[in-house]
Structure formats: C-alpha cells, structure tokens
Amino acid sequence: MLYVEILGNLPSLAKSEVKALIELADRRFKIAEEDYLLLAIRGNERAFPFLDRLGMAHEYGILLFSAENVEELYAKAESIDWSEYIAGTFKVDRETMRNCAHDVENLEKKLGAIIYRQGFRVNLSNPNTLVRVYCGKKLWVGIRVRFFKAKTFDERKADKRPFYKPIALPPRIARAMVNLARAKMEILDPFMGTGGILIEAGLMGLKVYGVDLRRDMVEGARINLEYFGVKCYVLKRGDATKLREIFPDKTFEAVATDPPYGSSATLAGRKREELYEKALESIYEVLDGYLSIAFPADFNAEKIAEKIGFEVLEKHYQRVHSSLDRYFYVMKT
Ligand SMILES: C[S@@+](CC[C@H](N)C(=O)[O-])C[C@H]1O[C@@H](n2cnc3c(N)ncnc32)[C@H](O)[C@@H]1O
Structure with a gap:
C-alpha cells in the first residue's frame, strides 16, 4: 500500500491527479480509502516514477498500516519488523489533520520508543527514515518516500x-x-x-x-x-x-x-x-x-x-x- 497527502486548496483536482498517475503506472492500482487529505492507495513501488510527477501533493510514501485508535496503533507497531523499512536513523513525525478524531498527544514519542526498542537510533534533526503518522478519522502510519518542496514550484x-x-x-x-x-x-x-x-x-x-x-x-x-x-x-x-x-x-x-x-x-x-x-x-x-x-x-x-x-x-x-x-x-x- 502507498499513501499520498494531497494539497487542501483544490482537493478534488488533486485526488484526480493521483488517480490518473497511479492508473498510468498500472490500471489495477486504485485509491482504496481517503481520510481528509490522506489517500490510501492499493499499489506498489512501480507507481513511484509516476507519483514523482505530482503537482498537487505535499508528499507520498509507503503505507504500513492504519488503526482505529491509538492502542491499536501501538499494538500494530509492536508486531511489525521495522528493519524492513528503516535504514539508519529515524524520526517519527505526526500530521494532525483538521478532522483528527484521536488524542495524539505524545504519540510520536510513544511510537518512537517502540521502534527504538527494536534497535533503531533516533535522529531528530536529520533522520535517514521519516516515519509519518497521520491523524484523521483513523490513524495512518507510513514511511515518507518523497516530499514536494513548495519552493521548487x-x-x-x-x-x-x-x-x-x-x-x-x-x-x-x-x-x-x-x-x-x-x-x-x-x-x-x-x-x-x-x-x-x-x-x-x-x-x-x-x-x-x-x-x-x-x-x-x-x-x-x-x-x-x-x-x-x-x-x-x-x-x-x-x-x-x-x-x-x-x-x-x-x-x-x-x-x-x-x-x-x-x-x-x-x-x-x-x-x-x-x-x-x-x-x-x-x-x-x-x-x-x-x-x-x-x-x-x-x-x-x-x-x-x-x-x-x-x-x-x-x-x-x-x-x-x-x-x-x-x-x-x-x-x-
Ligand atoms: C490564458 S493564455 C495561456 C496561458 C498559458 N497556460 C501560460 O502558462 O502562459 C492564452 C493564450 O492563447 C493565445 N491565443 C488566443 N487565441 C488563440 C488562437 N486562436 N490560437 C492560438 N492561440 C491563441 C493567446 O495569445 C494567449 O497567449
């Protein structure tokens, strides 16, 4: 699974742009779910060269899992093997969207501690891997692949x-x-x-x-x-x-x-x-x-x-x- 965080100013255009690009990669790739500006995509890394073309997005990445509440998020985080996703140091970075329905205070610290206990080092200023948590209706955890700097546009x-x-x-x-x-x-x-x-x-x-x-x-x-x-x-x-x-x-x-x-x-x-x-x-x-x-x-x-x-x-x-x-x-x- 993949995720894309789209821009909020023209969300319907932004969503269609994502849909067009993932379909160019593979007709079977689909937007499986959306939660405010977060799109969950059924697809794989073959979509990356197409998602690199995005104009109306903040970032995209690999979606690891979603959770209905924070307890479920921590349980899922305990059970996955982070070595598949983290190379070198990491940082957990949270995005609290406008529709966030959960108490996410200290979430990044608690999730960071779970990953740390699996043997990974934290680097807050320049991490090799950014673990992203989005809070909307649900909670979503992913690994950032690419961030689109506003400056380049x-x-x-x-x-x-x-x-x-x-x-x-x-x-x-x-x-x-x-x-x-x-x-x-x-x-x-x-x-x-x-x-x-x-x-x-x-x-x-x-x-x-x-x-x-x-x-x-x-x-x-x-x-x-x-x-x-x-x-x-x-x-x-x-x-x-x-x-x-x-x-x-x-x-x-x-x-x-x-x-x-x-x-x-x-x-x-x-x-x-x-x-x-x-x-x-x-x-x-x-x-x-x-x-x-x-x-x-x-x-x-x-x-x-x-x-x-x-x-x-x-x-x-x-x-x-x-x-x-x-x-x-x-x-x-
Ligand atoms: C709104 S502008 C396009 C802006 C463009 N997207 C940009 O980023 O600069 C419309 C252009 O259409 C041109 N134009 C007007 N009538 C035309 C026609 N019949 N055939 C070709 N170009 C025409 C104008 O000269 C103008 O440069």
Whole structure:
C-alpha cells in the first residue's frame, strides 16, 4: 500500500491527479480509502516514477498500516519488523489533520520508543527514515518516500520566468493538467502562452508541442523552455482552431490547455464561445486520448464537447478571484 497527502486548496483536482498517475503506472492500482487529505492507495513501488510527477501533493510514501485508535496503533507497531523499512536513523513525525478524531498527544514519542526498542537510533534533526503518522478519522502510519518542496514550484512561477506575462497558471496546477491528460510520451498545448504547461511537461521528460497565435508568445515560450532546460519541443505560431493545418500528419496522445478567458488582447478580437467551440473541434481532430482544459465557469463546455464527440469525464471547480471562476475538465476522444 502507498499513501499520498494531497494539497487542501483544490482537493478534488488533486485526488484526480493521483488517480490518473497511479492508473498510468498500472490500471489495477486504485485509491482504496481517503481520510481528509490522506489517500490510501492499493499499489506498489512501480507507481513511484509516476507519483514523482505530482503537482498537487505535499508528499507520498509507503503505507504500513492504519488503526482505529491509538492502542491499536501501538499494538500494530509492536508486531511489525521495522528493519524492513528503516535504514539508519529515524524520526517519527505526526500530521494532525483538521478532522483528527484521536488524542495524539505524545504519540510520536510513544511510537518512537517502540521502534527504538527494536534497535533503531533516533535522529531528530536529520533522520535517514521519516516515519509519518497521520491523524484523521483513523490513524495512518507510513514511511515518507518523497516530499514536494513548495519552493521548487515557486521557482517556476510566471514572474520568475525570463519571459513574463500575468496570464499564466500556477506551476502546480499546470502540472496537474498535464497529469490529468495522462500524457506518457508527449503533450500538445494549443494556447501555450508563456509555456507554463509545457515547462511542467518538459520537466517530466515529455516531448512538448506548443501553438500560439502571437509571435511574441512563441518566442517567449521558447526562451522560457530553454531557461528551465527543456530541450525536446516543437513550437509553432498558428491558430488553435486550425490544428490539422499546423500538424497535417500528427495525432497526439494528450492535450492540456488553458484558453484565453476573455480579455480582448488574448482573444484576438474573436467571440469567446465561438473560439472555444472551434478550438474543441480542432483539438478533437488531432487527439486520440485525453484532453484537460480550463474554461470560465459561465461557459457550458459539456454540451458542446459532447456534441463534438468528447466524453466528459470530470470537472473541478475553482474560484480564482471575485471576477473569475473556472472549471478544469477532463475529456476523452
Ligand atoms: C490564458 S493564455 C495561456 C496561458 C498559458 N497556460 C501560460 O502558462 O502562459 C492564452 C493564450 O492563447 C493565445 N491565443 C488566443 N487565441 C488563440 C488562437 N486562436 N490560437 C492560438 N492561440 C491563441 C493567446 O495569445 C494567449 O497567449
């Protein structure tokens, strides 16, 4: 079993991202249980390279067991052989989630003592192994495999890129969109702007394809991709409503994109609804797989997408600020 602790700001999007990634690793891997922000996953270490792609998570690890109460937790901790999981020194670290239903005071000390008695040394400042305890409805004990530092995402925020425009998505969300599109080898963003989605995809090792109507965006996205060390890219100036003309012989396995929401500058003088419908039709022509796409909440994407032939699988709501709320959709051809 594995665990993932997702971010709390967009939990439904974060959970879907996890689901998409574990299914990419193995179709049989499943989210078995959830307890507030903790997801328990039926799967094994073959999921690690995919979970390493996560954007909307704090950390993931190996889930050892869960317990209904603290007594059960201590009994289970006594009975397991920690040498399978602890190499070198260890520390017990507790996460008390908002729904924590147990008295967990001193829990880390008591659990630490049980593990210590099996012959392991504690190191509180720099342990080799971090034993994690989550308190929610239940208690969960695991071993951290990877923690995602907020700083690494912050370093890729729009204003940290050499080519800056205030239209870009936050890197964690851009990354989740790539993952929701279940991209394995490559991805297309037909409204790439400054390249935020493509930077995340490129850093995951995918080949990235980008299109934008504006020449300055194409050049700017190229500068940004190079800055972050992404080398495998194809960028074209062109119209997202005419993708077949831009890529006459190519079918993509995944598309992730964030079309313009309405300012006249980014819409290039077109009616918003018409642009969205034409773009969906055009994406449908070049895609054999999943599309993840953001639309303002007042656009009824489902009806139009289904008319074109897409199967709409999910939508996740986000209120960005007082005058913008949007949905992230996942669709399939
Ligand atoms: C919201 S921005 C994308 C932001 C992007 N995700 C980023 O991180 O920078 C939308 C982009 O779509 C471009 N655009 C507008 N109409 C277009 C069209 N018909 N075809 C291609 N690009 C278009 C705009 O120039 C703008 O750069």
